[in-house]
Amino acid sequence: MAMNKFEKLKNELNEIQPVSATQFGTSIIVAPHPDDETLGCGGTIAALCKSKIPVHFIFVSDGTMSHPNSKKFPSLKLRKLRELEAKNAVRKLGGDTGQIEFLRLKDSLVPNPEDIDFAPTVKKLVAQLNQIRPESVFVPWQKDPHRDHQATWKIMHEVFNRIEQVPRILEYPVWFWERGDSADLQYIDHMAKLIVNIEDTLSMKNAALTAHVSQVTHLIDDDPEGFMLSPEVIAHFNTPIEVFFESKTQK
8 A cells, every 4th residue: 555645644634533432332343253343343443332232243154264274273162262262352342242153154155145144144143134124334444444343234234235224334444555456546535534533542452452462472373374464563552543534415
C-alpha cells in the first residue's frame, strides 16, 4: 500500500468526531475467526457491555487452519481450544458467554454463494437474527483482504436481504491495515466512516486479545507453518479508536 495514501486515510479518521458506542444498541458481532471480534470491535464491545447493552457473538469458522500441521493440536483439539479462547476473550470484554454461537464452518472454506453450505448457513442466521432483532450488526469489511472475511460478509449480506427488521450494519476492517491496496482505499472513499473512542476500554481489549493464547504466543510450537499475530499486526489495533465503515445506501 502506498504509505502516503494510507497516512491520508489515518489523518482523515483522526479528524472525525467520535460517536458513542451506546448508540448502536443491542448488537451482534459476527467474527470470521476467533480473535477477529477483539481485533476489530473489542473496545466497542466492552463499552456496550459496560453500559449493560446486550451483545451477541457469532463465530463463523472453526479457526483450525491457524496450525494445520500440528500433531499436538489436531483439528478437533484445536477447535476446542479456540472456542475456549473465544469464551475467555468475551468474558474479558464483559460479555456473556451464554450469548455465543459457534457455526463451526471449516476455516479457510467459509462458503461463498456458489457453495453447498451457503444457503443452510444463511437460513440458520436469518432465524437467529429474526429472534434477536438486533439494532446493529458488526461484520467484516466487505473487501477485507482475506477470503473468509469476504465470504462472511457475503453470507451476512444475504441474511440482511431476508430478515424482517434490517439493523444498522457496521463493517470493521482487520487485514486491510496489513494487506490493503490503493483499490481498497478508493472503495472506502465511497463509504461513511465512524470512529468510536475506546480509551476507557482499551485495556480490556488488550486483555481479551491475550486470551487468544494460540494466536499471540508460541503455545503451539510444532507447526512451522503455524500462524501467530505479529507485534506489527497487533499494533494496528492497540490504539484509542476503532474504525467502522457503513454503506451510504443503507436503508
